[in-house]
Amino acid sequence: MTRKYIELRKQRDFSSLLSDTFAFIRIEFKPFMKAIFNISGPAMIVFLIAMAFYTYTAGDIFNFDIAGTSGANGFVNPALIIISAIAYAATAIVAYVFAGSAALHYIKSYIDNKGQVDLKEVKRNVYNTFWGFFGLSFLKGITIGFSILLCVLPVLYTMVPMTIVLCIYVFSEKHSAMEAYGESFSLVNEDFWTALGTILVFIIIFYILSMVFAVPAVIYTYIKMGIFSGEFDPANMNNIVDPVYILSLIHI
Numbered sequence: 001m002t003r004k005y006i007e008l009r010k011q012r013d014f015s016s017l018l019s020d021t022f023a024f025i026r027i028e029f030k031p032f033m034k035a036i037f038n039i040s041g042p043a044m045i046v047f048l049i050a051m052a053f054y055t056y057t058a059g060d061i062f063n064f065d066i067a068g069t070s071g072a073n074g075f076v077n078p079a080l081i082i083i084s085a086i087a088y089a090a091t092a093i094v095a096y097v098f099a100g101s102a103a104l105h106y107i108k109s110y111i112d113n114k115g116q117v118d119l120k121e122v123k124r125n126v127y128n129t130f131w132g133f134f135g136l137s138f139l140k141g142i143t144i145g146f147s148i149l150l151c152v153l154p155v156l157y158t159m160v161p162m163t164i165v166l167c168i169y170v171f172s173e174k175h176s177a178m179e180a181y182g183e184s185f186s187l188v189n190e191d192f193w194t195a196l197g198t199i200l201v202f203i204i205i206f207y208i209l210s211m212v213f214a215v216p217a218v219i220y221t222y223i224k225m226g227i228f229s230g231e232f233d234p235a236n237m238n239n240i241v242d243p244v245y246i247l248s249l250i251h252i
Contacts, residue, residue, distance in 0.1 A: 003027050005115035008107070028110070031117065035106050039123050040098035043091070050091040054084040093134070101126045101133045104170040129170070132177040136169055139181060161188045 006024050025032070037044075057080045105125045109117045140162045147154040161184035168187070169180035 003115060009111050032103070032106060035117070035119055035122060036099055036102045038119070039102040039126055040095055043095040043098045047088075047091040047095040050084070050087040054081075054088040057081055057084040093137075097130065097134050097137060098126065100137070100166065101129060101170070104167060105129075108171055125170075132169060133166065136166060136177040136180060139177070140165055157188075161185045164188075 004023075004027055006020055006027070008020065008024065057077075102122065105122045106117060108125075109122050143158055144155065144162055147158040164187070165180055165184040168183050169175055169177060172180065172183070175183060
């Protein structure tokens with residue numbers, strides 16, 4: 001059965017924008033998520049391996065035992081911890097880039113082909129724009145981080161163009177990563193409040209993406225509890241929250 005096509009590339013008021021966004025998610029949810037898992041799946045698997053590697057190498061490094069019961073056997077090679085932490089962070093970034101790029105290219109293919117998404121085209125475009133997407137995401141993070149250091153008002157201003165900068169890069173094929181970065185500020189200066197309203201739409205879309213990263217977070221929780229190593233101790237269940245678990249949830 002042919003799914004209903006929703007015209008996304010048109011002017012609309014905020015209420016129509018919101019209702020069409022929910023309609024798109026309702027109709028395209030299954031193929032949308034399937035495409036994201038299909039494209040970002042290998043990166044997610046590597047991410048899980050790196051997470052497990054970090055878990056076993058770090059051990060109880062975040063378990064502050066004031067009684068000193070860990071003893072000499074609790075020593076962990078610091079170099080190995082650093083390597084595993086770098087691998088964990090790098091694979092998390094790569095998985096995020098693949099998932100975010102797949103989502104935006106899926107929507108672009110949906111618009112260009114009037115509802116008939118070409119998954120091969122989506123996958124090809126994701127790989128072709130990987131480094132541009134990666135660099136722009138890094139630049140986006142630096143911009144927001146620098147704005148936070150300045151104060152609240154700069155953050156409120158920069159978060160609007162930084163929300164749409166990746167979309168400009170994907171949907172405007174003529175733009176390079178740096179051109180998309182500059183164009184995002186130009187568009188926001190022309191109509192700041194309309195751009196601000198679209199943030200809610202992108203929050204909804206990227207919240208859907210968070211489901212992809214929720215799986216590693218849950219698996220990591222069970223690893224931390226020792227299920228895979230046979231070291232499960234119910235008395236330690238109140239210690240499952242640590243920096244790695246928190247970072248695995250903060251991804252968008």
